[in-house]
Amino acid sequence: MPLSHRSGAFPWNALISGYSELGQHEDALALYFQMEEDGIEPDCFTFPRVLKACGAIGSLPHGEAVHRHLIRCGFAVDPFALNGLIDMYAKCGDIAGARRLFDSIPKRDAVSWNAMLNGYIRHGLFPEAMDICRRMLVACHEPDAVTISSILAGCASARCDLGLHIHGWVLRRGLESAISVANSLITMYSERNQLHSARHIFNSMPEKDLVSWNAILAASRRDHRVVDLFRKMERSGIAPDAITFVSFLSACANLGLVEVGCTVFDEMEDKYGVKPGMEHYGCMVNLLGRAGLIEEAQNLVSTKMPFDGGPTVWGALLYACSVHGNVCIGETAAARLFELEPDNMHNFDLLRKIYRDAGRLEDVERVGKLMKERGLY
Structure with a gap:
């Protein structure tokens, strides 16, 4: 040709x-x-x-x-x-x-090793990943910062010690100052519920980017110091993005910081230029619902949210109703969820709990029949 x-x-x-x-x-x-x-x-x-x-x-x-x-x-x-x-x-x-x-x-190059290593991590085959990692080092193909970050990201949610071994290797090679590596380490320790280690890495970073702040905010989702972290991020000159607010509002919901969460949510668009999305409204419904402010949560969904609520929003509202025993709003949320997720048994179970706690046993039986009709059990 x-x-x-x-x-x-x-x-x-x-x-x-x-x-x-x-x-x-x-x-x-x-x-x-x-x-x-x-x-x-x-x-x-x-x-x-x-x-x-x-x-x-x-x-x-x-x-x-x-x-x-x-x-x-x-x-x-x-x-x-x-x-x-x-x-x-x-x-x-x-x-x-x-x-x-x-x-x-x-004759394998670094890309070959990385592809195989990441493949094993993606499938949760961590003993095989560890073996490839050892063989890679023996073959004198040392992974760079980008590769290490990718490996740590794969290890973040896994119940294994591969990430800890990688961290040790990072320290021995002096790669801990690389922003992408440090960010991935913060996320990994966050998933392991080791906030102290995550904060130590964050505080040791000579430079921090948006991903760094988002990672430590997510790691601090059950720590009251999250508010101070958010204010420090503001003072650092790094503008928060949509991910930042999901992490921060989720933390406010976990910690019961209703006033702080509502203030930051109200300021999102005007002060920070970030338009609230479905996940942010879901966080706010969760925040208000956990505090027992069910009517306020429903009002947010019904009158203030500029789009139709998805499963995240209505699911948070239904869960709040199941915790605080609000039958009327719970029925509304459940009806919407039955349309959005007709095969999600959890929603039916929550409505049955609401009815059971209210002593409405006929309604409990009615929902059970509906579940059988839909083949849910």
Whole structure:
């Protein structure tokens, strides 16, 4: 095939990358298959981009089709293609297929190791991840700050000690000053409910960014010092974003800080330029509901929220009604949730609890029959 035709892959590659960057992975794949249909020969840059799109949507059949195509095109041993394949198979759930490809590579680079390591972490296979980590270090492929951050993010919610081992390795290599690593460590210790360690790392950071502040605020969701942290963030000159307010308002709900939470919520848009979204209203309903201010919570949803409430908002209201025994508003919230989540048994159980606590046993039986009709038990 002439070189001019081969070079025709360049604009297609750019478009595929563009779609992927925008999160339009199905469009990226459609463009790739159109490229194949039009007889445009892919180059070494095409397949990694397409495999990334396959992994993003978790489509193993598409990924396998791309794998067969790249073999036909002579890229079976191309390192970029192989690394992309490992990542794709891991993200699509075929971790064994990813490992077979990994083992077939005679000379692995840092990307190969990272793809396999992150694949194991993503699937919760931490002994295998630890083994890969050790072998990676023996092979003299030391992970950089970006890789370490990714590994720690995967370990954050896991009940294992891999993150602690990684932290020790970070300290020995002097990487603790990297902002991305420190942020991931804060999140990891937060998930382990080790606030002291999270705060120590945060306070030791020479520089902090928005992610740093959001991480420590999330970690402090049950600590009264969260208010001081929020004020310090304001004084630091870093503007809070939507994530900041979700963390802070959730903390106010946990700690019963009704006045503080209401004040900050009222100031979100005017003072900080952040328009409250569904999650923020959910936090406020949770805050008011926990404090027993059920009518105020319903008024917020019914008259002040500029969009229809989703399961988060109505679920918080129903839960508050179940705690404080408000039958009338509980019925309203439950009716809305039955429309939004017709198969969520938890909502039915909460309404039954409300009726049971109110002594309305006939209504308890009625809701039970409704659950049976919907096949919920």
